[in-house]
Amino acid sequence: MKSAGPRAAAKSATTTATKTLRTLTASGITHLVGLPDSLSAPLFDAAVGHPVLRLITVTREGEAFAIATGLWIGGASPLVVVQNTGLLESGDAIRGTVLRIGAPIPILVTGRGYERMRAADVDPAQTPTPELLARVDVDSVAVLTERTLDAWGIAYRTCEGADDPVEAILDAIDGAREREQPLALVMARALE
């Protein structure tokens, strides 16, 4: 049996990204604000030149949360998309804008290091230690992602393995609106 190969994988990713964009616009999302990584790149690629959804690419992730809060104040409905490394970089921006104002912004956090964490048999709920954070077989950002969201008081959901990423994103958008608070979705799998 032939392997699907990189071209088929790219087509699949594009299809998922296209479905995601269709879902975003159908649910009233007006702006996609953030920085791409290898997991979210298909979404950013598909959003370039989109007729309805505006793509705002930032230079550093903290910007994304303040810009998204301004968009919400102005009546728009943004989705923030950042890698978990960028989430950690954004601490004061999140505290001082999204949380301080209570802007109901959905946040898609792509999860670098989750596969390695699983391969190393590390539980995301495990208390981080200096030894764990320095292990060569563990990407420390994955260890810290959910614990950081807990510490900041940001509700979150995770999307793993067999979960449908498009449904998970839609649930996160609905959840943020229902709670009238920011809500994060940790995408611990590829978007293909």
Add this chain to the structure above:
Amino acid sequence: MLTMAQLLAPLHEHRTNEVVVTTMSAARPWGRLSSHALDFASVDSAMGHGADLALGIALARPERRVICLNGDGSMLMTLGTLATAVGARATNLIIVVCDNGRFETTGNQPVAGAGRVDYAAVARAAGFPSVHRFDDARAYAEALPGILRAAGPTLVHVVLKPGQEGPIIRGPAEDAPYLRTSLAESAEMLRAALRV
């Protein structure tokens, strides 16, 4: 060099229906001059992100100009915002960099590169089509009406004398009305003024 009053008075005179986002040492003096429903103080918020908030509002409301009275220290924290504003084609965004070379609200410690950083040149290099630098009050006052009409994004670098504004603590003790409410309440009031 201008005083803060020489910066703000002409802006107050010519301001019509623009949203004005203030930060740091400009926040209290602007609130003493203006009690417009479209004023918003990015105070008790996130360090350096006032211009980002203003950019977000500008992108959501392209029919309306948004003016950010930013500190030089705040601008230095998020210089990348200049590239983002250009990339987002925020033609209705006006960033005023209040360059007093100091962290005034913490006691006038010098900012990095105080007196040497040319914010107008940085903005021009980032792709801002409308860039201005003033160290003379009369020249600034004469140019301001045209600046407010120009297609942006616009950056106005104003060299200021350091003042004596101390720390701002939102609450009833502040004399500017827009500093007496919480940040969340202020955001809701601005949304209401924008009819969101």
